[in-house]
Amino acid sequence: MKKKWLILSCFVIVLLMGIVIPHQFWLTQLAMLLIVETGSLQPADAIIILAGDSERFHHGVSLYEAGYAPHIIFTSDLTALQLIDLHMDWNEIIRNAIKKSGIPEGVTSLVRSTSTYDDAKYSYQLMQREGFHSAIVVSSPYHMRRVRMIFNKIYKNSEIVLQYNPVRNSWFNVQKWWMRERELITINNEYVKLIFYLFRY
Secondary structure, rough: OHHHHHHHHHHHHHHHHHHHHHHHHHHHHHHHHOOOOOOOOOOEEEEEOOOOOOHHHHHHHHHHHOOOOOOOOEEEEEOOEEOOOOEEEEHHHHHHHHHHHOOOOOOOEEEEEEEEEHHHHHHHHHHHHHHEEEEEEEEEEEHHHHHHHHHHHHHOOOOOEEEEEOOOOOOOOOOOOOOOOHHHHHHHHHHHHHHHHHHHH
């Protein structure tokens, strides 16, 4: 009798492993699918840092400090930040951050936008005006596939070379992301936006 229970227990364990392991594997792959990166990063004319998490700012600035590009293009939300009685413009927030980072005046540009599509559109216009021929695009890991999709579409008729470099040591972690609320919401929202962008643009 004990032998039968032992065999049955082993069978149940194997069955559960067969269900859980593929489940974890495919969910991890689902998150990894969002991450896009250019293999070997090369120096460029500019670094385009997309608005959002502060980690994007710090990673982009670190690339500038490492000598990957002599110019930085920041994108900024048009919506003002309202905190109780405090009214702040994103333009002001970014310029304060630039000043605190010790970045010299004259090596930065600011693009005002409301979406990833606008980030690509208006950064492209600025790149054309400035005569830049290459750029490194920086954003959060989960954002990079949609970024590449839109930027490649906007820049496709130009000779501008784009590289994509996600934030290093990001809070975003593909391992067991479904167990954490922030990653769960982020990945869900990103796939909804990806589908929207596919049909919209």
